[in-house]
Amino acid sequence: MPKATETTLEIDLKALQNNFDELKSKLQPKTKFLAVVKAFSYGNDSVPIAQYLQKANADYFAVAYTNEGEELRNNDITKPILVLHPQKANLQTLLNRRLEPSIYSKKTLLEFISIAENSNQNAYPIHLKFNTGLNRLGFDKIDIDFIIETLAKTNAVKVVSCFSHLAASEDLSEQEFTKNQINLFKDITSTFITKLGYKPILHLCNTSGILNYPEAHFDMVRSGIGLYGFGNDVRYQPNFTPIATLKTVISQIHILQPGDSLGYNRGLITDKEIKTATLPIGHADGLTRIYGKGKGFVFVNGKKAPIVGNVCMDMVMVDVTHIDCNEGDEVIVFDREHTAENLAEAAGTISYELITDLSKRIKRVFLT
Numbered sequence: 188m189p190k191a192t193e194t195t196l197e198i199d200l201k202a203l204q205n206n207f208d209e210l211k212s213k214l215q216p217k218t219k220f221l222a223v224v225k226a227f228s229y230g231n232d233s234v235p236i237a238q239y240l241q242k243a244n245a246d247y248f249a250v251a252y253t254n255e256g257e258e259l260r261n262n263d264i265t266k267p268i269l270v271l272h273p274q275k276a277n278l279q280t281l282l283n284r285r286l287e288p289s290i291y292s293k294k295t296l297l298e299f300i301s302i303a304e305n306s307n308q309n310a311y312p313i314h315l316k317f318n319t320g321l322n323r324l325g326f327d328k329i330d331i332d333f334i335i336e337t338l339a340k341t342n343a344v345k346v347v348s349c350f351s352h353l354a355a356s357e358d359l360s361e362q363e364f365t366k367n368q369i370n371l372f373k374d375i376t377s378t379f380i381t382k383l384g385y386k387p388i389l390h391l392c393n394t395s396g397i398l399n400y401p402e403a404h405f406d407m408v409r410s411g412i413g414l415y416g417f418g419n420d421v422r423y424q425p426n427f428t429p430i431a432t433l434k435t436v437i438s439q440i441h442i443l444q445p446g447d448s449l450g451y452n453r454g455l456i457t458d459k460e461i462k463t464a465t466l467p468i469g470h471a472d473g474l475t476r477i478y479g480k481g482k483g484f485v486f487v488n489g490k491k492a493p494i495v496g497n498v499c500m501d502m503v504m505v506d507v508t509h510i511d512c513n514e515g516d517e518v519i520v521f522d523r524e525h526t527a528e529n530l531a532e533a534a535g536t537i538s539y540e541l542i543t544d545l546s547k548r549i550k551r552v553f554l555t
């Protein structure tokens with residue numbers, strides 16, 4: 188790869204394949220794999236990622252919203268796509284593009300049946316989400332009879348899967364809570380299946396669920412962050428490779444004298460001579476203001492350079508006093524060694540937030 192001459196997110200599809208293989212190696216041969224490609228594939232660009240994973244034989248895809256699914260349909264993704272959080276206003280579009288809704292409440296069930304009936308559908312695939320403790324979205328166990336009675340009155344929809352979501356699968360101090368979620372999921376789904384009369388696909392685990400709870404894989408697993416190279420645990424990380432490298436370049440170097448200030452609101456006032464480098468990446472690119480004032484850092488010629496002052500919209504300044512560098516030099520914001528997870532943690536957040544925040548205006552380059 189030639190050195191970056193502008194802010195660039197390099198995405199390594201070989202690393203994606205490695206992570207996919209690693210996750211699959213944890214599954215029973217019959218367990219299906221759902222690739223979570225919501226939020227622009229966690230900032231990586233959903234279309235090339237989904238196209239790659241479709242060829243690599245992922246069984247299912249999931250997005251959060253209908254428009255994300257539409258974009259995949261517009262770009263040759265023909266595999267089933269689960270929409271995790273459809274909104275009423277988009278249900279007709281969802282159906283027109285054969286996207287599959289997560290149905291999580293009585294209201295969403297009735298609304299979708301009405302749309303499906305009005306479009307003369309027969310056995311349109313739907314997914315029922317049950318709440319087992321995350322308390323975010325999902326039916327409760329007491330809703331089962333309502334669901335069964337409602338489904339008995341229509342042929343327009345068919346339940347193809349039942350699922351739930353773990354609240355703390357990466358957190359080993361919450362094993363008991365997670366095991367309760369697993370048991371409740373088993374209890375709810377066995378009651379539901381008995382009344383329904385056939386067995387839909389069951390799925391519960393996200394990436395950390397796959398790694399920490401092999402007994403809870405059921406018929407399918409759903410992975411996002413693992414595909415993008417984060418194992419959420421030092422024990423698993425060696426087998427995963429972050430797929431993205433965020434690079435930028437030095438636009439200008441300044442020497443500041445004691446008493447000089449730097450950037451908006453004079454975010455830094457120096458007490459000694461320092462050398463700063465200005466980089467073409469800012470909070471509009473997803474490097475948000477939490478990384479300012481010494482919390483975040485980048486790597487210039489292999490050396491750590493803290494972000495100083497406030498992060499601007501389109502730029503950030505870093506302290507390169509002790510680094511031999513020049514205008515035009517390449518800068519690493521994160522890569523495999525200097526991970527997005529480390530940078531996120533230094534500013535008090537998580538890899539998920541840093542990578543999904545990366546704006547669409549950052550150029551993406553795919554390495555094959």
Ligand SMILES: *Cc1c(COP(=O)(O)O)cnc(C)c1O
Pocket residue numbers: 223225271352392393394395409410411412413
């Ligand atoms: C985002 C999401 C996932 C993916 O979780 P990872 O931790 O990224 O693997 C799985 N299931 C649901 C319901 C989600 O919202």
